[in-house]
Amino acid sequence: MHIPDGFVSDPTQLVIYTIIYLILMAIILNKYRKNHTEKSIPILALFSAAILIIQLIEIPLPVPACVHISLITIMALYDLEASAIVYTIVTIAQAFLGEGGISTLGINLTNLAIIAPYIAYYTYQLFKKQDQNLALFLSGFATITLLGIIASIEYTIAGTYPLTFGLTVITPIEAVIGIIEGIITIIVMKALHQVKPELTPELNK
Amino acid sequence: MNYKTILIILLIIIVTLIALTNALKTYEESDYILDEDTEEETENIELTTTTNTNNQINTNITTTQNKNITI
Numbered sequence: 602m603h604i605p606d607g608f609v610s611d612p613t614q615l616v617i618y619t620i621i622y623l624i625l626m627a628i629i630l631n632k633y634r635k636n637h638t639e640k641s642i643p644i645l646a647l648f649s650a651a652i653l654i655i656q657l658i659e660i661p662l663p664v665p666a667c668v669h670i671s672l673i674t675i676m677a678l679y680d681l682e683a684s685a686i687v688y689t690i691v692t693i694a695q696a697f698l699g700e701g702g703i704s705t706l707g708i709n710l711t712n713l714a715i716i717a718p719y720i721a722y723y724t725y726q727l728f729k730k731q732d733q734n735l736a737l738f739l740s741g742f743a744t745i746t747l748l749g750i751i752a753s754i755e756y757t758i759a760g761t762y763p764l765t766f767g768l769t770v771i772t773p774i775e776a777v778i779g780i781i782e783g784i785i786t787i788i789v790m791k792a793l794h795q796v797k798p799e800l801t802p803e804l805n806k
Numbered sequence: 807m808n809y810k811t812i813l814i815i816l817l818i819i820i821v822t823l824i825a826l827t828n829a830l831k832t833y834e835e836s837d838y839i840l841d842e843d844t845e846e847e848t849e850n851i852e853l854t855t856t857t858n859t860n861n862q863i864n865t866n867i868t869t870t871q872n873k874n875i876t877i
Contacts, residue, residue, distance in 0.1 A: 732810070732811045734807050734811050735811040742818065766832075766836060766838055769828065769829060769832045770829045770836070772825075772829075773825035774826065776822045776825060777823075779822070780819055780822055
């Protein structure tokens with residue numbers, strides 16, 4: 602869920618979101634440096650390119666909104682800290698490709714690079730004991746749907762849309778993408794697990 | 807895949823589709839627009855209006871010139 606230019610126009614809010622992102626990203630980068638070597642950088646580049654291409658495919662909906670799948674769960678379950686870095690690269694690239702906004706980059710980075718991977722990871726952890734497939738589906742579904750709710754709250758704070766509009770219109774649209782995301786997460790994770798099990802460390806546990 | 811998993815996924819799909827139907831109705835009835843390109847469209851409309859106004863001014867000038875010629 603990208604917030605385009607002009608949908609949040611208050612400079613104070615834009616600066617606050619950017620500061621929040623920079624602080625959290627600094628903490629994540631610090632963790633990443635401690636746990637990884639230079640050898641893991643090519644995988645980050647590979648994931649960034651793959652996710653950027655997949656996110657360029659837009660899903661048609663009967664509402665004039667830009668929606669696509671994001672593969673957040675797959676990346677978050679591979680490596681939580683790496684997913685923050687990958688989604689930072691992807692979100693910045695997308696902003697310059699016309700998806701999302703450059704002025705709203707701080708909000709989009711906070712939502713997509715910080716909040717989303719953590720929702721995906723912890724939703725999977727919460728449900729994996731019940732059933733692995735269900736956990737994968739719910740992880741993809743909950744991430745996208747909750748991002749819709751978070752974006753609705755941000756729109757309300759910015760005064761763009763009322764909260765009722767966000768929760769009754771934006772969130773259900775996001776939930777539909779969440780279903781597609783959930784199903785694709787199961788298919789891709791199972792396929793990856795068969796072909797390259799080292800890319801799905803959570804499924805090996 | 808476990809049948810319970812399939813059942814839960816189907817239930818989520820049905821509830822989401824009901825919510826989407828309601829969302830589309832609410833969107834049609836509301837005054838808000840979700841389109842990102844609205845500003846560009848407005849600019850285009852403004853540009854067209856300006857062009858039309860210029861054309862009208864040009865036409866008026868031509869008419870005046872013609873009248874002058876006639877006179």
